[in-house]
Amino acid sequence: MSFPTIRVFDSPGPAVRELAREVGELIRSRAAVGRQAVLGLATGNTPRPFYQELGRLHREEGLSFANVISFNLDEYLGLADAHPESYRSFMHRELFEHIDLPAQNINLLSGSLPEADIPAHCAAYESSIRAAGGLDFQLLGIGSNGHIGFNEPGSSKDSRTRLIHLDRLTRRDAAASFGGLDQVPSQAITMGCGTILEARRIALLVWSEKKAAIVRDAIRGPVTNQVCASFLQEHPNTEFYLDREAAAAL
Numbered sequence: 113m114s115f116p117t118i119r120v121f122d123s124p125g126p127a128v129r130e131l132a133r134e135v136g137e138l139i140r141s142r143a144a145v146g147r148q149a150v151l152g153l154a155t156g157n158t159p160r161p162f163y164q165e166l167g168r169l170h171r172e173e174g175l176s177f178a179n180v181i182s183f184n185l186d187e188y189l190g191l192a193d194a195h196p197e198s199y200r201s202f203m204h205r206e207l208f209e210h211i212d213l214p215a216q217n218i219n220l221l222s223g224s225l226p227e228a229d230i231p232a233h234c235a236a237y238e239s240s241i242r243a244a245g246g247l248d249f250q251l252l253g254i255g256s257n258g259h260i261g262f263n264e265p266g267s268s269k270d271s272r273t274r275l276i277h278l279d280r281l282t283r284r285d286a287a288a289s290f291g292g293l294d295q296v297p298s299q300a301i302t303m304g305c306g307t308i309l310e311a312r313r314i315a316l317l318v319w320s321e322k323k324a325a326i327v328r329d330a331i332r333g334p335v336t337n338q339v340c341a342s343f344l345q346e347h348p349n350t351e352f353y354l355d356r357e358a359a360a361a362l
């Protein structure tokens with residue numbers, strides 16, 4: 113088995129600078145031959161400094177996202193699109209407003225559809241990823257329970273984009289930003305583990321000592337659907353970008 117590569121940095125700053133440089137090179141090398149770069153994007157606190165760095169590369173170093181197609185990992189179900197905690201709002205606020213990614217190239221799951229329309233929406237999302245040529249790069253965080261996207265414990269390795277019930281831990285972790293546990297949606301739509309694992313390159317970012325134990329389980333523990341990030345042990349091109357605190361239990 114090929115374990116993923118583990119990179120440990122003193123702090124998130126140098127980690128995101130290195131990763132953003134790599135993604136910038138992917139985008140530029142594709143643009144040079146008239147092709148698009150297909151990026152899978154993530155939300156949460158962890159990717160914020162990465163998005164700031166992408167914004168800086170755009171502003172200060174002329175990196176254009178005109179040839180990028182993006183797909184986001186997941187979305188809460190039952191929030192209006194404009195709700196400040198929707199991942200759609202997050203992405204516009206944290207990244208899309210600061211770069212020149214064409215609006216028609218942005219793919220986001222919708223959390224405001226009636227439940228009956230969700231299977232078709234998920235199938236269309238999978239088709240759009242395939243039509244774009246698949247994900248060149250997927251950015252990930254990890255949940256306290258080892259989830260990637262919203263693939264909660266029990267999600268199968270070959271799962272696809274679908275509706276999911278959120279785990280108790282996931283909802284608890286989100287309670288503060290929603291102003292209370294009862295305000296946190298109980299369902300979401302997420303790319304599946306199978307969808308994610310088809311990305312040609314994956315970077316999973318983790319900062320903070322609170323995630324040290326789950327990082328150890330994901331990297332050193334058995335490959336199990338109880339810790340979906342452990343599936344990455346079997347992915348041929350994944351790197352974990354950790355700060356010292358997140359790497360403390362390895």
Ligand code: PGA
Pocket residue numbers: 155156157158159252253254255256259260261
């Ligand atoms: P966080 O979430 O970046 O807000 O810690 C990560 C995740 O749940 O995937």
